[in-house]
Amino acid sequence: MTKTTLELIFQTASGQKVRIQIPNPKQPVDPVSLNAALDLIVSKNCFVFKSGDIVKKIGAQISSSTQTPVSLT
Template identity: 35%
Template sequence: MSKTLVMNFLNEAGKKTAVRINNVKDDVTEAETKAAMDVIIEKNVFTTSGGDLKSKDSAQLIDKSTSEFNVK
């Protein structure tokens, strides 16, 4: 099973922008996610067409599982 962390920010234009991180560790916490989002904003790591990221909006940890079928 694969986990993806989706961190949503608001940029200078007030539009939502998502940063996705694939294959995060199984025990990632809400506190770690908040801290990472704070660093991304503080260090101005990303910019968007609507300007720099200005605030945290939301975050989700998504679990994905894949079942393969032998169809040959």
């Protein structure tokens, strides 16, 4: 079974990177819509992090992993 995650990457006021992970994103990811969503998150400041407010978008990436059960019998 393959799991896919969309990671939105931002910088906070203290200079640290933070990530917001979205499981099973709709494929293919539309770069224009994604860029607009990142800008909206920065402008609305709608997430709280210990390292401060989000001040800048850094990027996004899609991660996928495959999990295969192993029989122990």
